[in-house]
Amino acid sequence: xxxxxxxxxxxxxxxxxxxxxxxxxxxxxxxxxxxxxxxxxxxxxxxxxxxxxxxxxxxxxxxxxxxxxxxxx
Numbered sequence: 736x737x738x739x740x741x742x743x744x745x746x747x748x749x750x751x752x753x754x755x756x757x758x759x760x761x762x763x764x765x766x767x768x769x770x771x772x773x774x775x776x777x778x779x780x781x782x783x784x785x786x787x788x789x790x791x792x793x794x795x796x797x798x799x800x801x802x803x804x805x806x807x808x
Contacts, residue, residue: 758781758785761781761784762777762778762781765777765780765781765784
């Protein structure tokens with residue numbers, strides 16, 4: 736008997752949990768890599784990483800970058 740596929744809601748919850756885990760893991764890495772820095776400095780590094788990490792320079796979706804909010808035609 737096969738296991739039923741997760742519902743869309745369960746898939747979303749899994750994705751959010753994984754994203755949260757990745758962020759916490761990077762925060763721990765930054766703390767290890769920069770033990771001399773204050774918590775605020777480490778959090779600033781995390782924020783910069785989130786905005787410039789390889790593969791997501793323009794966000795986490797496919798497509799072309801656009802300005803936001805869009806201007807009316």
